Amino acid sequence: MSELSELYQQVILDHNKKPRNFRKLETANRHADGFNPLCGDQLTVYMQLEDDRIADVSFEGSGCAISKASASMMTQSVKGKTREEVETLFSEFHRMVTGELDEEATPNNLGRLTIFAGVREFPARVKCASLSWHTLHAALAGEDTTTTENLGPDITSDQVSA
Amino acid sequence: MIATETSTSGERQAGDTAAWDVARVREDFPVLGQTVNGKPLVYLDNAASSQVPQVVIDRGGRYLREEHSNIHRGVHYLSQRATTAYEGAREKVRRFINARESRECIFVRGCTEGINLVMHGYGRKFVTAGDEIIVSAMEHHANIVPWQMLCEEKGATLRVIPMNDAGELLLDEYEALLNERTKLVAVMHVSNALGTINPIKEIVARAHKQGVPVLVDGAQGAPHLSIDVQDLDADFYIISGHKMFAPTGSGVVYGKAELLERMNPFLGGGDMIRTVTFEKTTYAGLPNKFEAGTPAIASQIGLGAAIDYLNGIDRAAAHAYEHELLAYATEKLSEIEGVRIVGTAREKVGALSFIIEDVHPHDVGTILDQEGIAIRAGHHCAQPVMKRFNVPATARASFAFYNTKEEIDTLASAVQKVIEVFS
Numbered sequence: 001m002s003e004l005s006e007l008y009q010q011v012i013l014d015h016n017k018k019p020r021n022f023r024k025l026e027t028a029n030r031h032a033d034g035f036n037p038l039c040g041d042q043l044t045v046y047m048q049l050e051d052d053r054i055a056d057v058s059f060e061g062s063g064c065a066i067s068k069a070s071a072s073m074m075t076q077s078v079k080g081k082t083r084e085e086v087e088t089l090f091s092e093f094h095r096m097v098t099g100e101l102d103e104e105a106t107p108n109n110l111g112r113l114t115i116f117a118g119v120r121e122f123p124a125r126v127k128c129a130s131l132s133w134h135t136l137h138a139a140l141a142g143e144d145t146t147t148t149e150n151l152g153p154d155i156t157s158d159q160v161s162a
Numbered sequence: 163m164i165a166t167e168t169s170t171s172g173e174r175q176a177g178d179t180a181a182w183d184v185a186r187v188r189e190d191f192p193v194l195g196q197t198v199n200g201k202p203l204v205y206l207d208n209a210a211s212s213q214v215p216q217v218v219i220d221r222g223g224r225y226l227r228e229e230h231s232n233i234h235r236g237v238h239y240l241s242q243r244a245t246t247a248y249e250g251a252r253e254k255v256r257r258f259i260n261a262r263e264s265r266e267c268i269f270v271r272g273c274t275e276g277i278n279l280v281m282h283g284y285g286r287k288f289v290t291a292g293d294e295i296i297v298s299a300m301e302h303h304a305n306i307v308p309w310q311m312l313c314e315e316k317g318a319t320l321r322v323i324p325m326n327d328a329g330e331l332l333l334d335e336y337e338a339l340l341n342e343r344t345k346l347v348a349v350m351h352v353s354n355a356l357g358t359i360n361p362i363k364e365i366v367a368r369a370h371k372q373g374v375p376v377l378v379d380g381a382q383g384a385p386h387l388s389i390d391v392q393d394l395d396a397d398f399y400i401i402s403g404h405k406m407f408a409p410t411g412s413g414v415v416y417g418k419a420e421l422l423e424r425m426n427p428f429l430g431g432g433d434m435i436r437t438v439t440f441e442k443t444t445y446a447g448l449p450n451k452f453e454a455g456t457p458a459i460a461s462q463i464g465l466g467a468a469i470d471y472l473n474g475i476d477r478a479a480a481h482a483y484e485h486e487l488l489a490y491a492t493e494k495l496s497e498i499e500g501v502r503i504v505g506t507a508r509e510k511v512g513a514l515s516f517i518i519e520d521v522h523p524h525d526v527g528t529i530l531d532q533e534g535i536a537i538r539a540g541h542h543c544a545q546p547v548m549k550r551f552n553v554p555a556t557a558r559a560s561f562a563f564y565n566t567k568e569e570i571d572t573l574a575s576a577v578q579k580v581i582e583v584f585s
Contacts, residue, residue: 004528004529004583007528008583008584013584039540039541064524066524122528124528125528
């Protein structure tokens with residue numbers, strides 16, 4: 001159960017039950033819909049972007065505990081950050097959950113988000129954790145929708161075997 | 163309420179499992195003996211893909227070791243052996259579903275390809291603007307999307323048979339949908355998401371009264387029920403081999419010969435022709451007209467071996483035992499506070515969909531997997547069904563005759579564990 005309790009930590013369960021910034025943002029000037037067509041998860045990220053800085057951000061949608069908690073904590077982490085800071089965070093988060101970044105050995109800006117490191121032990125759940133980030137990324141890029149189907153397989157190179 | 167009635171197990175009582183030696187049967191399926199995450203594998207995802215018995219593995223292996231070559235072409239020894247095995251599998255299929263002739267059994271990769279074959283061959287030839295095609299509210303995407311594509315192309319309309327809150331089709335509403343514009347009825351025999359057994363004979367009879375042919379998606383029917391296509395009077399009956407103990411890449415379109423004869427071919431290419439010139443090609447007769455290119459020979463021979471295996475067991479006892487497993491699982495999960503069963507039709511087989519209050523099915527699936535239990539979590543390629551029951555997804559345990567009551571006990575305690583994690 002250790003990998004499991006690593007995945008479903010109390011903080012994640014709490015954000016699942018009481019997601020933060022879980023609403024439509026009336027002042028939003030950017031938004032994007034994210035879909036995970038394999039499992040039916042879908043969420044919308046709203047963003048009020050002011051001079052390249054995320055003044056406010058929120059989300060709505062339905063999904064599993066991992067995707068909901070990830071979206072909730074993402075909104076907390078990116079509020080007030082610049083586009084560049086957010087893109088760095090997105091890259092670090094993505095590399096952490098796919099096992100490419102050792103968040104303990106390598107300096108990073110992830111902070112509380114390292115709680116999602118346990119996801120990398122569950123390849124089928126990587127897209128759950130990253131859906132909100134891809135959606136945020138799409139909103140920043142001015143795109144309306146994104147889907148996880150174009151993101152390639154869930155596996156990392158060390159999982160390819162004979 | 164779980165039905166015990168199937169066409170072969172009707173005379174047997176649900177509690178009568180003395181004839182079914184599940185421990186013996188499990189030995190036939192090598193995959194079941196392994197551990198997953200340190201726990202014995204509990205395989206409850208049979209509606210997605212069933213497991214393969216050793217005799218089927220051996221038959222595929224024998225083809226690859228001793229017979230591998232292309233069919234219908236060579237005059238040489240190996241090609242003749244492969245052709246004999248491949249056509250032998252077709253004859254086994256014919257007997258298994260009681261088709262009149264083996265040429266009515268077209269080999270395809272599975273149900274999705276099979277339904278697309280009928281869409282292209284029948285639909286694109288005979289459906290025109292203003293026509294209607296009837297599907298049901300519980301269909302798998304494989305029996306929705308091809309017909310939508312056809313409707314879009316032809317300017318035809320898709321009509322949908324509604325269902326009640328138990329997950330049973332409303333036959334009076336169905337009858338009201340049938341009219342002179344209806345060109346085809348396409349329904350599933352057994353619902354993969356809800357477990358409902360649809361009254362196919364009745365559905366076919368009502369369509370035929372109006373002269374409308376019926377396609378039956380038999381993906382979940384063939385593994386659990388005895389299929390007699392003549393008794394059902396189905397015009398098309400589609401089977402996926404990998405859901406009935408055969409390898410992936412095997413499957414069958416059964417079609418009445420007179421319909422298949424009138425249809426357009428599906429894929430064009432080698433093996434489906436009689437003569438080819440640059441001016442004009444004439445097509446081969448049945449079944450080759452629908453089997454362009456080199457098929458999945460090993461897989462289809464494996465399907466034949468799976469049918470041999472099913473013929474070698476007491477299928478009536480197996481069916482009764484599966485009903486008993488479903489009844490037991492329904493009872494066990496219903497006892498748990500916070501669990502709701504989705505799909506409570508009177509006639510059910512195979513699949514049990516459920517949701518746990520305030521827990522998303524994917525989280526259920528992950529936690530169960532840690533206990534060695536394989537279930538399906540998601541929309542089961544039936545998003546309209548999820549919408550009908552107002553859930554984003556369900557967790558689904560689906561059974562085969564090699565599952566045990568102990569495995570269902572393991573499932574029930576793992577579900578308890580899920581509730582504890584999320585409490």
